[in-house]
Amino acid sequence: MPELSVIVHGPNTQDHLTGLLDSLAAHPLPDIEVIVAAVGDWARETAERHTPDLQVLPLPDGTCDAEARAAGAARATGRWLHFVHAKDGLPAGAPRTVAERAAELPDTVDVLLLDHVRSTWRACGLPSPDGPLLARAGRADLTLDDCVPLLRLTPLLGTRAIRAGFWRAHEQHLHTDDEAFAAYAVLLLADRVACLPHPAYEDRRLRPASLPPVTPEQRYALVDRYERLLDLTRDRPAAQAVLYDVMVRDCLRTFARGGMPEEVAREFFRRASLAALRRRPETYRRPAGLEGIRRSLLEEGAYGRYRAFQAANRTRRAARSAVRTRKRQVGAKLRDHQYRRALNRPVDPHLAVFAAYWNRGVACNPAAIAAKLAELAPQIHPVWVVTADNAALLPPGTDHVVPGTRRYWEVLATAKYLVNNVNFPNEVVKRPDAVHLQTHHGTPLKRMGLDQMRFPAAAQGLDFQALLERVDKWDYSVSANSHTTRMWERAYPSRFVSLDHGYPRNDVYYTAGADHVRAVRDRLGIAPGRRAVLYAPTHRDYEAGWTPRLDLAALADRLGEDTVLLVRGHYFYDSAVSPLTGLRRTGRIVDVSSYDPVEDLCLAADALVTDYSSIMFDYANLDRPLVVYADDWETYRTTRGVYFDLMAEPPGAVARTQEELAEIFTTDAWRDEGAAKARAAFRRRFCEYDDGRAAERVVRRVFLGQDEEQLPPVLPIEERTPAPTPQEATA
Incomplete structure (x- = not known):
């Protein structure tokens, strides 16, 4: 019996x-059968x-989706079905x-919930909003009543892998052309569910102009759908409350946009x-604000007043937009005036502007260059561009400007040197x-620059x-290896000079001593003799937020008391609630997402676990063990594009x-020896x-004007002699 039957259905x-x-x-697997x-x-x-x-x-032309699914399920022999x-x-x-996740699940689990990506006629591989919700549910199987927010997942049958025995037992309830009804119903009928918070389905939205017009009956069927679903929530008040809220939101959205x-x-x-009144739970409380007004008018059946409310909102939004536009125009004129005046002043040969990671602070290659500049050319004054939120985190005495201020435009206009690891x-x-000195912030595994054009998920926006036009301003581009030099020249075709000098941020991997390593581990609370494993995954363009791809608590249990997991989320997710919040604090899992600099974390770690992050290229300088966790390599390679086969x-x-x-x-x-050989070849390259x-x-080369020779x-x-390992530092 195969583990999974993939049932492709439809015209x-x-x-x-x-x-x-x-x-x-292209990738047949022995545990998976495909039925079309x-x-x-x-x-x-x-x-x-x-x-x-x-x-x-x-199947004959005109066979409906329900009949096609039923025919495929009848032929399937797998333990699990994926429509x-x-x-x-x-x-x-x-x-x-x-299939691998399903194989882990007992027969008490009826539904496996999957994340997905979205595609339209304009773009593909866009992230869904479901990933964080699935991640919060965790990997343990649970009842829906234990996690009723799962009813807020996008209602796609393709994001539910269904145990074959469960499907056949409930097929009469699920035999419908209304896919959303079936998607909700499998959740409401299931005894237990489990989650896979990684994209395993692509929801492709066809261009509306290519589809038949939506009939009035199809509009009204939306209300009927939720009434039938709410019948399945009797004696389940928590599920009923969430599903009622979903119904009202969906009806109002359809009415507004239909x-x-x-x-x-x-x-x-x-x-x-009528449905909103008839189905309203006793404990229901309308939300505050405009949404509460909308719901109140709906419950009253006040069609005319709702239309007037919509018109008033449109007028208010238009007025606010006009005010904002005017403010932007005035601000832009003032900024342009200030900047143009400053551009008429002479360039200051002793002024350098530094920025890193979209003005996050003193970091990465620009920070290492600024530190060496203070040593070799102290006559050049550095000014850092930092956002107002990050200014408080700067080292004491750091001269800085906040974007948009008068002095910001003045220093940008008059500085001799502009240094950034992204673009100004x-x-x-x-x-x-x-x-202009472009330092970059990593060695490229993923496609960059113009090479992203063929990968819409990466190129969106x-x-x-x-x-x-920004690249054409570069005078110099820093590179850590000849692979990077070639890729930058390909991805950013322009006349800049490549500086094949290495990444300045990596100098510390050869200059740090035992005292430095011990001090960092002390700050992190890592006792001598304990193994520290740094887990640093990268950003995925097809995910809406950061979802740890590991059950960190279970991994920590498996690795034992002598191992500490240092977990660092990608900086793109700084503003999001950390999915690490709530993990038990045993001293074996430490969230280091906000710890800077990252080079210190590498010095403290006995080993690195990453997926496709450029941290692997930097960490390799330390000649310490590296492990790649590539559970979604095929998806990442196809969606983001890569320059070489990491596997x-x-x-x-x-x-x-x-x-x-x-x-x-x-x-x-x-x-072991095999890992050491692979690492040695990787380091050489x-x-x-x-x-x-x-x-x-x-x-x-750049600031003192010396020749390459x-x-x-x-x-x-x-x-070369890398920094001592933690074991060597305590010897």
């Missing part, structure tokens, strides 16, 4: 079925091109991920009003006698013409599941120019 709408089946046939309930001749012909890798079940509509997709590696004819809108409002704003003018050229051991990761660290696999003197070379030569890798 080959706009030929999306072809790509879906191509992806499934092909509706119509085109779908059948498309599916038959992929036999014998999948089974084809031809995939022919118009939708599956991220690379998703069937394997679902574009219905007047008579249809009036009747829809009437039906929604588009408005910054490149003066002929100013020097990017203006590539504006990017090139074929890893820096050490590779784990694809949490069990494999735990096995690596409970044996010697994390530091990616630590090419890092030897502890990168910042000196950059300062001498005058710079300290790069020390061969076999002659």
Whole structure:
């Protein structure tokens, strides 16, 4: 019996079925069977091109979704069923991920909830809002009453893997063309559910203009759907309250955005009003503010007053928007005037402006360069660009400016040197006698710059013409290795000079001594002799927020009392509530997401676990064990794009599941001979120019104007001595 039956069903709408089946046939797996309930001749012909890798079940044109699902389920032999509509997709590696998670679950679990990505006719791979909710539910199986917020998940049947026995026992309730009803119903009928907070489905929204018009009956069916679902919540007050709230929100949103004819809108409002009154739980309390007013008018059936309320809101929003626009225009004129005046002043040869990570503070390569500049060229005065929120965190005495202020524009206009690890704003003018130094902030595994154009999830919101205009201002681009040099020249085609000097932020990996290592571990509370494992995952463009891809509490239990997990979330998620909040504080899991600098964390760690983060290239300088946790490599590679196959050229051991990761660290696999050989090859390739003197070379070349021949030569890798390991530091 296969673990999972993937049931693809429906017609080959706009030929999306072809790509879906191509992806499934490209990676057949022994524990997964694929059944195509092909509706119509085109779908059948498309599916038959992929036999014998999948089974084809031809169905007549016009067969509804419910009948197609039923036919596929009847043919399936898997323990779990995953229904995939022919118009939708599956991220690379998703069937394997679902099958592995399902294999862990007992027969008491009926539904496995999955995260998803969204695609439209404009873009693909956009994150869903469901990831954080799934992550908060955790990995343990639970009843819906234990976690009723799961009813707020996007109602897609494709984001529910369903135990085959459960499906067959309840098929009469789930036999419907209303996919959203079926998606909610499997949750309400399930005894226990489990979660997989990683994208394993692609919801593809077709262009509305290509679809038949929505009929009045289809509008009214939305209200009927929730009334039927609420019938399933009798004697379950918590689920009833959440589902009622979902119903009211959905009805109001549909009414506001539906574009219905007047008579249809009036009747829809009437039906929604009756349902809101009839189904309102006794303990229900309307929210405050405008949303509360909307709900009150709905319950009253006050159609005319609701329309007037909508019109008043539109007028108020338009007025506020006009005021904001006017303020922006006035501010822009003032800023432009101040900046233009400052541009008429001479360039100050002793002024340098530094910024890092979108003005987060003193960090990364710019910080290392500024420190070396103070030593070798103290006559040059550094000014840091820092947001108002981060200014309080600066080291004492740091001269800084806040973006948008008068002095901010003055220093940008008059500084001889502008140093950043990202780009300065588009408005910054490149003066002929100013020097722009781009330091970057990592070695590229993922596609960057113009290479992102083929990957919509990564490219969303990017203006590539504006990017090139910013790149054209660079005079110098810092590189840590020849791979990076080549990729920057490809991703950012311009006339800048590549400085193959190493990353200044990595100097500390060769200059830090035992005292430094001991001091950092003391600050983190890591006792001598305990193994510290740093877990530092990267950002994913297809996730709405940071979802730890490991059950950290379970991993800490497995690794034992002598191991401390240092967990660092990506800086993109600074403003979000940390998913680490609430983990038990045993001293074995430490959230270091806000700890700076990250180089100190690397010095304190006995080993690094990461996925696709550029921290692996930096950490390799220490010649300490590196483990790659790549549970979604296929998805990441397909969605984000990569420059090389990390699975074929890893820096050490590779784990694809949490069990494999735990096995690596409970044996010697994390530091055995095979891991050491892989790390050595990785270091030779990616630590090419890092030897502890990168910042000196950059300062001498850019700020002191020395020729390449005058710079300290790069020390061969076999002659370098990294900072002592924690074990060596306590010896």
